[in-house]
Amino acid sequence: MSIQLKFITLVTLLFASGLTYAQNSNYSQNSSGSSRGQGNNSSNKRKADAKKDTIVFKMKVYELQNGYSQIKQTKLDTAFVDFQTYNPALKKSISSESLGNIGLSAQSNDYFQRSASDPNEFLFLRNYQDFGVWPKDIRFYNTTKPFTLLEYGQWFNNKPKGESWLHAFQTQNINPSFNFGFSYDAITSQGKYLNQQAKDNALNLFGSYNVDRYDLWFIIGKNKFSDQENGGLLNPTDIQNPDLKPENMPVWFTGTSAITNNTFLIISHQYKFGKWVKMKEKDETYEKFVPRFTLMHTFEWSNNSRTYLEVEPNPSFDFTDARGMTYFYGTQHLPYINSATGTTTTPGTQDNTGMNRVTNLFYLKGVEVPGKKLTFGKQAYIGNDLINMYFPREQLIYTPGVMKPPLGLTQSRSQMNTFLGGSIFRTDAKFLNFNATGRYYIQGYRLGDFDLTGQIEKPIRTSRDTSFIRLSGSMTNTTPDYFYQHYYSNHFKWNNDFNKTYELKIGAIYDNPFRRFKLGFKYSIVSRYMYWNEASLPAQASSEFSVIQFFIRKDFKFGPLNLQNSVMYQKSTTSVFIHVPEVSTRNTIFIAGNVAKVLAVQLGLDLRYDAAYYADYYSPAIGMFYVQQNQKIGDYPWVDGFVNLKLKRTRFYVKYSNLTTKFIKKDYYTAPGYPAQIGTLAFGVSWTFYN
Numbered sequence: 001m002s003i004q005l006k007f008i009t010l011v012t013l014l015f016a017s018g019l020t021y022a023q024n025s026n027y028s029q030n031s032s033g034s035s036r037g038q039g040n041n042s043s044n045k046r047k048a049d050a051k052k053d054t055i056v057f058k059m060k061v062y063e064l065q066n067g068y069s070q071i072k073q074t075k076l077d078t079a080f081v082d083f084q085t086y087n088p089a090l091k092k093s094i095s096s097e098s099l100g101n102i103g104l105s106a107q108s109n110d111y112f113q114r115s116a117s118d119p120n121e122f123l124f125l126r127n128y129q130d131f132g133v134w135p136k137d138i139r140f141y142n143t144t145k146p147f148t149l150l151e152y153g154q155w156f157n158n159k160p161k162g163e164s165w166l167h168a169f170q171t172q173n174i175n176p177s178f179n180f181g182f183s184y185d186a187i188t189s190q191g192k193y194l195n196q197q198a199k200d201n202a203l204n205l206f207g208s209y210n211v212d213r214y215d216l217w218f219i220i221g222k223n224k225f226s227d228q229e230n231g232g233l234l235n236p237t238d239i240q241n242p243d244l245k246p247e248n249m250p251v252w253f254t255g256t257s258a259i260t261n262n263t264f265l266i267i268s269h270q271y272k273f274g275k276w277v278k279m280k281e282k283d284e285t286y287e288k289f290v291p292r293f294t295l296m297h298t299f300e301w302s303n304n305s306r307t308y309l310e311v312e313p314n315p316s317f318d319f320t321d322a323r324g325m326t327y328f329y330g331t332q333h334l335p336y337i338n339s340a341t342g343t344t345t346t347p348g349t350q351d352n353t354g355m356n357r358v359t360n361l362f363y364l365k366g367v368e369v370p371g372k373k374l375t376f377g378k379q380a381y382i383g384n385d386l387i388n389m390y391f392p393r394e395q396l397i398y399t400p401g402v403m404k405p406p407l408g409l410t411q412s413r414s415q416m417n418t419f420l421g422g423s424i425f426r427t428d429a430k431f432l433n434f435n436a437t438g439r440y441y442i443q444g445y446r447l448g449d450f451d452l453t454g455q456i457e458k459p460i461r462t463s464r465d466t467s468f469i470r471l472s473g474s475m476t477n478t479t480p481d482y483f484y485q486h487y488y489s490n491h492f493k494w495n496n497d498f499n500k501t502y503e504l505k506i507g508a509i510y511d512n513p514f515r516r517f518k519l520g521f522k523y524s525i526v527s528r529y530m531y532w533n534e535a536s537l538p539a540q541a542s543s544e545f546s547v548i549q550f551f552i553r554k555d556f557k558f559g560p561l562n563l564q565n566s567v568m569y570q571k572s573t574t575s576v577f578i579h580v581p582e583v584s585t586r587n588t589i590f591i592a593g594n595v596a597k598v599l600a601v602q603l604g605l606d607l608r609y610d611a612a613y614y615a616d617y618y619s620p621a622i623g624m625f626y627v628q629q630n631q632k633i634g635d636y637p638w639v640d641g642f643v644n645l646k647l648k649r650t651r652f653y654v655k656y657s658n659l660t661t662k663f664i665k666k667d668y669y670t671a672p673g674y675p676a677q678i679g680t681l682a683f684g685v686s687w688t689f690y691n
Helices: 003-019 043-050 088-092 123-128 236-240
Strands: 035-037 059-065 070-073 096-098 106-108 140-143 147-155 163-175 178-189 198-210 214-228 256-281 284-310 316-318 325-327 349-366 377-392 397-399 402-404 410-426 433-443 450-461 466-478 486-488 493-495 501-512 517-527 530-532 538-540 545-558 561-572 583-595 599-610 617-619 624-626 638-647 650-657 669-671 680-689
Touching: 088 096, 088 106, 096 669, 106 123, 123 214, 123 256, 123 284, 123 624, 140 163, 140 178, 140 198, 163 680, 349 410, 377 486, 530 624
Parallel strands: none
Antiparallel strands: 035 284, 059 070, 059 140, 096 106, 147 163, 147 680, 163 178, 178 198, 198 214, 214 256, 256 284, 284 349, 316 325, 349 377, 377 410, 397 402, 410 433, 433 450, 450 466, 466 501, 486 493, 501 517, 517 545, 530 538, 545 561, 561 583, 583 599, 599 638, 617 624, 638 650, 650 680
């Protein structure tokens, strides 16, 4: 099914669901249903009100943090500024390393984003974090009217090597206590170069049920990444040849692909203990339920897998120069399971790897009392993980005359971890807010691991604005992922005994939203750091090192002229274990105005720049970036031109990506061997409905 047909189908379903929605006019915006009114509303008045739509649209948006145990108010992203940035990897980071085509593997060049991976995640999903929708990304809602957001974009010349993206979101309340919704995201990108197609899909269903004494939240999600792997260009200098089109540049792989799946289910619910308190507002008297402590249970289930398929298990190319016959995996490489060339229906390599996890957490929480001084929330919990992992089978099976492992079959390993944790927090104080959490593993594969984090936020109020000082710190001691320790496939085999990784991080930020100014720094010191070495094998750093980062953002406005400036500086004491650009910048300049007082317009340029650095190589067989010291990329000005338009609830952009290729003949790589797409014209549109 094409992405355009998916879009039409989703529009039909969204409008059909909106038509089925009905609520009475005395809708309560209290998402917990925690008030018992005592006013005098006659049935005749209710019938009269029902004849006309007098409901004012209001929507509460919040997320669950700290193991789905804390509620934080947030906002839906419908911003007009920066609407033209539709690549998820560039929306989330000032700098990113990728395989050149949207939807393929990518990693942030911000060290502190890169090192923030959850140790419970499936290792081989790590480089798809920007393109999926994960439990931590899900928001919950309470809305007086159905709310729908539809977004779609594509290249103007979308055939045959096109790029399209789609986002559809809808949420509504059945009654004041019960909300449900769904989101669907799709990226379909063929790309200009050979064998680099990406098809990424994410579907999520979510809901909440909140009443006086009981809260329930649930999420069901599915992420699927079906991507071709081309191994990069055979001749990296081909992009400097003006007579050679991208589709005519030879690449390493044909008939190679990776399919990575993630399915998850989250159920979090709590029973609240407290009392009813009489409240008075204007002429109305009512009772409000005030919780004191709660009993909470959270259930998490995830099923993850990666299937890597190759027609040719050891691709090679006979160069006409001194390189001669060159093998992608090396001249001496012999595949462990199968070295025979296959077909598209029976590939020569069939590596199946996966991880299933079931987690249960049981909480006892003391509720924070809003508006009351010298009080704070607190909670303690106990949890358990049941994990099963599988990967290609290593044992030999005897066939007369042949000794080889079976193709496509797997072996499995199981783990169980038990942990204790707790936190204290204050979230609505006017003087100082804080959050401190800790977890310690008392049993299992991760015995002795711990994770301590803390944040402090100090508001600074003046007569004109409010700014914030935020301090943060963390200390972790983590057993390396099982797949760092043990793995077997057609191309790789390792059995390691790595020690725990220890990392200490601190940070400070000054943020003044009114003046559009943010300044901060982060510092990390890490020992026994896990990385992928120059042989694309997991390794542990032999020495301790540190990373320091400074960043600043300042926006200026001079009448219709707007300047948005971000700079990130990073410096590490090692040049062996990690490579990130020392300086990354983003500068957006645009002229903003209105046409006929109703159409908002932004016309400008978006500029990104990374200092030259030894960006990581990429290994398709394991889907990982690994360090190298041979080729630098960067020192290239990425320039996009854009026009943003907004009319009421509709946003629209027209964008020309990578304008620089029209003026500068220079390598424009996003990873060694992987060039960016050449200059391309694209458009996108967003509609919001809540009537």
